[in-house]
Amino acid sequence: MEHLLSSYEAEGETHFSANTQTPLRADAFLKTDEEKILAISKHFAAIMEELGLDLSDDSLRGTPHRVAKMYVKELFSGLNPANKPGISIFENKYGYHQMLIEQDIEFISACEHHFLPMPGKAHIAYIPNGKVIGLSKINRIVKYYAKRPQVQERLSKQIFQELQEVLNTSDIIVVITAHHMCVSMRGVEDQSSKTTTISYGGKFEEKETRKDFFQVLNLGTDTVIR
């Protein structure tokens, strides 16, 4: 992870300027999930037919509906604010004011340019202000924003901003490393490259704080726990 420090240290969260919202239509949630699944099934059947597939085949017959259900209820369920996880926040009664790190949070998102999988891991740290968050809620926030057509930069910033709001602090860092199937299984067909994004603010603007964080990541969980 050391190389990340040098390549990204000039880019604090406050230096980003672009819009972090997922571009959604104003009427995005006027239809019910069931109405969307029905409409998408028809569109997907048309795609399959254009490809020359015989939809009367036993195995293919259910595919349009399966894909539509998978998009609406699974892969892209994080588009709908109704699916946003409930977040439990506690008072910081323990008086813990050091960095808390939740690392190796696995997710599988999808790239919005090709709708292909983007599996990755997020490593997140924050320094508690008055509030602490239930640990699993950090994973849930990652999962929620991953379940959208995404670009990795936006995913990283959306997670950062959600935590910023929930925890009422900017002392947060979000590091994401992901593989983009659109880079490995098509196009340039590079199997090994991976992409890392880093969003941070507050105390993580300080190089020393970031160094502490990356040092723990470098040690690996086994070493830290022992």
Ligand SMILES: Nc1nc2c(ncn2[C@@H]2O[C@H](COP(=O)(O)OP(=O)(O)OP(=O)(O)O)[C@@H](O)[C@H]2O)c(=O)[nH]1
């Ligand atoms: N910045 C950024 N780019 C992404 C992400 N996911 C995919 N891309 C890139 O989006 C770009 C889309 O480029 P285009 O030239 O329009 O599409 P393309 O012809 O399929 O490009 P190739 O993948 O190079 O074949 C590609 O370079 C992808 O690698 C992401 O999360 N962030």
Ligand SMILES: [Zn+2]
């Ligand atoms: Zn892509």
